[in-house]
Structure formats: structure tokens, C-alpha cells
Amino acid sequence: MRPLGVAITGFGNVGRHVAEMLELRRHGYRERFGVDVRITGVCGSAAGLVDSNGLSAKRLQERPAFTPGLSGDLFMSAVRADILIDAGPSDYRTGGASLTYLRAALRRHMHALVVSKGALVTDLRNLQHLAAANSVSLRFSGAAAAALPTVDLIEHNLAGTKVLAIEAVLTGTTNFILNEMLQGGLDIHEALRLAQEKGIAEPDPTFDIDGWDTASKLIIIANSALGMDLHLDSLPRQGIRSVSDIDVEQWRTRGVAPRLVGFVNRQTGPVRAGIELREYPQNHPFAGLQGSMKAIRVLTEEMGELTVLGGASSTPATAAAVLKDLDHVLSRITA
Incomplete structure (x- = not known):
């Protein structure tokens, strides 16, 4: 053999x-x-x-x-x-x-x-x-x-289509922290400490909570599957470090779920890409992400919209x- x-x-x-x-x-x-x-x-x-x-x-x-x-x-x-x-x-x-x-x-x-x-x-x-x-x-x-299929999804399952937009929760750590703040009543420091205890967050969580991890994954996906030329130092980027108890209370009042997402939008006009903290209504698939789950939504011209949920972060x-x-x-x- x-x-x-x-x-x-x-x-x-x-x-x-x-x-x-x-x-x-x-x-x-x-x-x-x-x-x-x-x-x-x-x-x-x-x-x-x-x-x-x-x-x-x-x-x-x-x-x-x-x-x-x-x-x-x-x-x-x-x-x-x-x-x-x-x-x-x-x-x-x-x-x-x-x-x-x-x-x-x-x-x-x-x-x-x-x-x-x-x-x-x-x-x-x-x-x-x-x-x-x-x-x-x-x-x-x-x-x-x-564990979340991204490049494979676009290159194989959506082969031959024109991708108009991508929106994705790519960092399980930030999803876990935001969920613990919104659902568990923890402040950001407590939620981060819990994520570290569970092995979801690194001892130095800077790369995750400041949006760098999401940015790097978005760059890999967009540059590989869409033939783009995004760069880490020039990609607009937001993190969750500054999220406060006041923000959490406002999200609860409005009945929305916060998610740190990477996005590419090339439907009309100049291509836009970046990392943003966005709000989703409770009937949106991203709102239902629990723990350190991730998700990706791809909008195509020919096949419409496809959303995949799952791929929780673990070694x-x-x-x-x-x-x-x-x-x-x-x-x-x-x-």
C-alpha cells in the first residue's frame, strides 16, 4: 500500500x-x-x-x-x-x-x-x-x-453564480460574549472571563474582541472565493470592546440581537467591505446563534440567498x- x-x-x-x-x-x-x-x-x-x-x-x-x-x-x-x-x-x-x-x-x-x-x-x-x-x-x-463552511460553500455549492453580498458572524468568541451579556446579564469583563475559562477566548483576547479575527477571516474568504484584494490595515473595522451595560439594555428594549459581522456588498455602486457591530430582529437567523456558533449569509444573483448556521468554535x-x-x-x- x-x-x-x-x-x-x-x-x-x-x-x-x-x-x-x-x-x-x-x-x-x-x-x-x-x-x-x-x-x-x-x-x-x-x-x-x-x-x-x-x-x-x-x-x-x-x-x-x-x-x-x-x-x-x-x-x-x-x-x-x-x-x-x-x-x-x-x-x-x-x-x-x-x-x-x-x-x-x-x-x-x-x-x-x-x-x-x-x-x-x-x-x-x-x-x-x-x-x-x-x-x-x-x-x-x-x-x-x-467548522463553518465558507470558501467551500461559495466555490463549490454556489459555483457559477454571481455573489452579490456576504454577511457573516465569523468569530465565535464575540458571539459568546455578546450572548452572555444580553441573555446572562454579565458585563463585558465577566463574559470575557467566562469565555476564557471555557477555552473559547485566548488569554489575550485582543484579536477577537477588537475585530481583527473577523477581519482576517473575511479577507481570506473574499480574496479567495471572490477574487478581491482586501487588506487588513485598510479594512474598516469595529469591535465589541466598548460595549456597555447601557448598550445591552437598549438592545433588550428594542428586542434585537447584536452580532459582530464581516460583510462584503457589491450589489450597486462601489464595493463595500468591513467589520461592523449590527443589530438583528429576533426573527433573523443570526439572532438565534447560541454559544460560540457562527453563521454566513450569501446573496447571489441566480440562486438568491443562502444562510448556513453552526460551526461553533472549538479545537x-x-x-x-x-x-x-x-x-x-x-x-x-x-x-
Whole structure:
């Protein structure tokens, strides 16, 4: 049976979940695609581990001694892999180490599955060109709202249509906080602390509550699926940091639900895009989003409007989105 090597760069929570889930699905890959998918290397920022015979999830769970310095170019030179899964931290200014890994992988004819948003925000177009030039796939469901289908929805389910507008709740953290303020009576600090305790919000929540996370996901979706050229530093952006108890009481009085949304509107006149805190009546689908659920509404010229709800934020959900992309790659490889 043909062996197929997978390398994982960035071995934090998401990377470890990917490894565990991949191990559980390994038998299914053999039956469905006739390939033996094995993890042949993992690395973090300062150390790594490679084994062409495969690293089992159990071995990785035991936290074996990683080789110091085996990261970056040294890791890419040492690992033997057909697919790279990048789950490292995001650098939204330069693309960081993730961008270096992705460029190296694509040039070496490796398919790339991406969780790190920074590289896609800073250099998506060039990465797509590099993937096409080397006849490999570049997929990033894990970066574009993970469990909520976004790019796939537009590129596959709505293929051939003219997209007039997109409106989406893309950050589960802000949805959770707003719900706890409106429904649970918490102030923003209490709601944020609860989100952190549940592992929904990061210890430093700035990126989520100031709208940067929503902005980065919108940029990836719009630039990839709509061929746009949005940039993080020029996209109008609103967050929820300044939401007060007075705001919450006014929302209750008016019977509306606040949602932080990313939007693109190109129905008439100049294209508009940005991140806004919007209000929705109780009969609107977005008003019913509970917990850290997300949603996307796409308006097309030919098929009308389509709304998808779900995709709550969690590490297992992000890992599952990565392996959804892996299924598509395996289908392509073994077709």
C-alpha cells in the first residue's frame, strides 16, 4: 500500500488534535483511498521530530524528546512528506514562520493545508499561484471559520453564480460574549472571563474582541472565493470592546440581537467591505446563534440567498476542518 507522509508545523492544541484524529481515521483512509497516511514529522518553533516510518499519536502524546533546532529550513530538509499541515501561530504583518513553511512545501510539490491565518492574509494570491505552478492543492478550511463552511460553500455549492453580498458572524468568541451579556446579564469583563475559562477566548483576547479575527477571516474568504484584494490595515473595522451595560439594555428594549459581522456588498455602486457591530430582529437567523456558533449569509444573483448556521468554535472542530481538506486532497491524489 502506498505510504503518504504528513508533516505538521506548529504542534500546539490544534496540531495535537489533528494528529490524534488522523490516527483514528488511518484505517478509513486505507479502505477508501488505498493509501497509508502517516505522520512523518512534527515541529514547533525551536524543536522537531521526524521519522519516515511514521510517528504514532500515542508516541506523540508521550511527548518524546524533540530534537532542538529541528525547525524551519532544517525541519523541511529533514522531513519526508507529501502533505504539510501548518497549524502554527499567525503573524499578520509578515506571515511569519508559517509563510516560510508554506512556500517551501509548495515548491517541493507538497499539498498544503492551512490553519494559520497570517500567511493567507499577507500573501494568499502568491501562495495560490505557487500551488498552481507546482500542481498541488492549497486548502484552508481551518483558517476560514473552520467548522463553518465558507470558501467551500461559495466555490463549490454556489459555483457559477454571481455573489452579490456576504454577511457573516465569523468569530465565535464575540458571539459568546455578546450572548452572555444580553441573555446572562454579565458585563463585558465577566463574559470575557467566562469565555476564557471555557477555552473559547485566548488569554489575550485582543484579536477577537477588537475585530481583527473577523477581519482576517473575511479577507481570506473574499480574496479567495471572490477574487478581491482586501487588506487588513485598510479594512474598516469595529469591535465589541466598548460595549456597555447601557448598550445591552437598549438592545433588550428594542428586542434585537447584536452580532459582530464581516460583510462584503457589491450589489450597486462601489464595493463595500468591513467589520461592523449590527443589530438583528429576533426573527433573523443570526439572532438565534447560541454559544460560540457562527453563521454566513450569501446573496447571489441566480440562486438568491443562502444562510448556513453552526460551526461553533472549538479545537476539535478546527482539527476536523483540516481533515475535511485532507479528504479532498486524498480524493485528488488517488483519482
